[in-house]
Amino acid sequence: MKLVIVGDALVSSATLIDAARGIDFPGMNGAELEMTTFEWFSHLEKEAFQAKILLIEKNGPEAVPVPEGIIEAMRDADYLLVHIAPVSEAMLEAADKLKLIGTCRGGLEHIALDSVKKKNVTLIHVIRNAEPVADFTLSLMYAETRNIARAHHAIKTGQWRKSFSNDAFKTVLASHTVGLIGLGYIGKLVARRLNALGITVIAHDPFIDPATLEKEGIQVALLPLEKVVSQADILSLHMRLTPETEGMINKAIFEQMKPGSYIINTARAGVICKEDLVAALRTKRIAGAALDVSWYEPIEPGDPLLELDNITLTPHIAGDTIDAIPKAPYLLKSVMNDYFTTGHSDMLIKL
Numbered sequence: 001m002k003l004v005i006v007g008d009a010l011v012s013s014a015t016l017i018d019a020a021r022g023i024d025f026p027g028m029n030g031a032e033l034e035m036t037t038f039e040w041f042s043h044l045e046k047e048a049f050q051a052k053i054l055l056i057e058k059n060g061p062e063a064v065p066v067p068e069g070i071i072e073a074m075r076d077a078d079y080l081l082v083h084i085a086p087v088s089e090a091m092l093e094a095a096d097k098l099k100l101i102g103t104c105r106g107g108l109e110h111i112a113l114d115s116v117k118k119k120n121v122t123l124i125h126v127i128r129n130a131e132p133v134a135d136f137t138l139s140l141m142y143a144e145t146r147n148i149a150r151a152h153h154a155i156k157t158g159q160w161r162k163s164f165s166n167d168a169f170k171t172v173l174a175s176h177t178v179g180l181i182g183l184g185y186i187g188k189l190v191a192r193r194l195n196a197l198g199i200t201v202i203a204h205d206p207f208i209d210p211a212t213l214e215k216e217g218i219q220v221a222l223l224p225l226e227k228v229v230s231q232a233d234i235l236s237l238h239m240r241l242t243p244e245t246e247g248m249i250n251k252a253i254f255e256q257m258k259p260g261s262y263i264i265n266t267a268r269a270g271v272i273c274k275e276d277l278v279a280a281l282r283t284k285r286i287a288g289a290a291l292d293v294s295w296y297e298p299i300e301p302g303d304p305l306l307e308l309d310n311i312t313l314t315p316h317i318a319g320d321t322i323d324a325i326p327k328a329p330y331l332l333k334s335v336m337n338d339y340f341t342t343g344h345s346d347m348l349i350k351l
Contacts, residue, residue: 001025002034002097004077006067009049010325011083011104013037019329020081023336036077038067040085053084054297057109061086074098083128083328087111092119102336104128104328106319107268108240108349117351125349126335127185128328129319134189136318137266140290141173141234144262144312165310166287169260174198179232180220181249182239182267183208185346188218190236195219204228205239207350229256234264241268249273254280260287266318269293278304281311292318 003020007013017035025033041052055063066088074080074095080087081102092098092115100122103111106129116123127133143149147164154161164170178194180187183205194201195218204225213220229235235257239245249263250273257263263286265272274295280286290312294305297316305311339345 001028001031001079002036002077003079003081004070004073005035005037006040006070006080006082006085007037007042008040008083008085009042009044009046011329012042013039015326016081016083016329019333022330022333024340025079026340036073038070038073038085040067056084056086057107061088061110061112066091081329081332082110084110087116089115092116092121095119095121100124100336102126102332104332106133113349113351123349123351124332124336124339124345124347126328126332126347128331129321129324130186130189132321132324133186133266133318134193136292136314137186137190137236137238137264138193140264140266140292140312140314141176141178141236141262144264144288144290145173145176145234146170149312150309165284166260169287176200176233177202177231178234178236179203179228181205181225181228181235181237183213183220183222184238184240186266187238188213188216188346190238191218191220202228202231226256229253230258232261233258234262236264237267237271239267239271241270245271247271247273249277251276251279254285257286259285262287263289265290266292269295274305278308281308284310288312290314292316 005013005016005020007016017037020035041049052064064086066086071090071094074091077095077098079100080098084105087101087110089112092112098121102124104126106127108125150164151161174197177200180191180201180203183203191201201219202221202223204223208222210222237249248271254276277289281289288310292314293316299305305313335345335347339348
């Protein structure tokens, strides 16, 4: 049984190896697990490494080089564990024995998903920073609806501001209905937090079974997309960026939203049509927006988003906590063991 491991500047191969030693790979029958390890730009400082990540997030796994020798190693690999390193089409084409890929980061832009589907390889995706992102999502709801960041900025610039563009709609969070688009792992964590606060939650996710939510104790009304959009006071986005979801939140959606509603995005910028969002905010078609993700990072000077007074912007830090990345391989270990035991997992990607 052969396992290929690829470490990087954030999660080393040594950490992935340590986690892998605790995974009960099926079919071992006491045999020794052969591990082949690679490092992907592990020598880079954080800023330079972030530039590599940005290339992947914008252009996919083919936009960056794979570690030297990895395609040959994939030919007889049974399993592959990575953090952010690319899993390219060439790697997957060579992998005739590959059974499962385990990855532990926020998105899946680093993986050639079409090739994964073509080769019928199981994909386990552990969102390493799901808890921090869920916390941050609620923080953005408070910050935008109650003008926390705007008030702070005004004071820092010598203003004692008491009036804001959403004054006609200000109320406590418990008076809002929150609509979630996407009920994957993060979406469910957000729903649990909202449930604990006594907030009405509605959601749209065509891949979720209501019985599963009931079994997990999550109180969410599953509705068609148009009903979630039209009924929500706060629309929070938690879907993956795919060809089907790219630009999904557009003019037609904004026109269905309540005039006093808000949109929160801690997923990927590409799920929103930027021009339509800017227009909806400029005309006050909706009350406000809070975004932790941007179409270009960093946001360039002169970007129309910077001119708006009804938006809260943060620099893609929702998942940035001191413990999220170090814990990621061990969370992956637990999820894979559960999957090998039960045959199912919330972290299993259906392509």
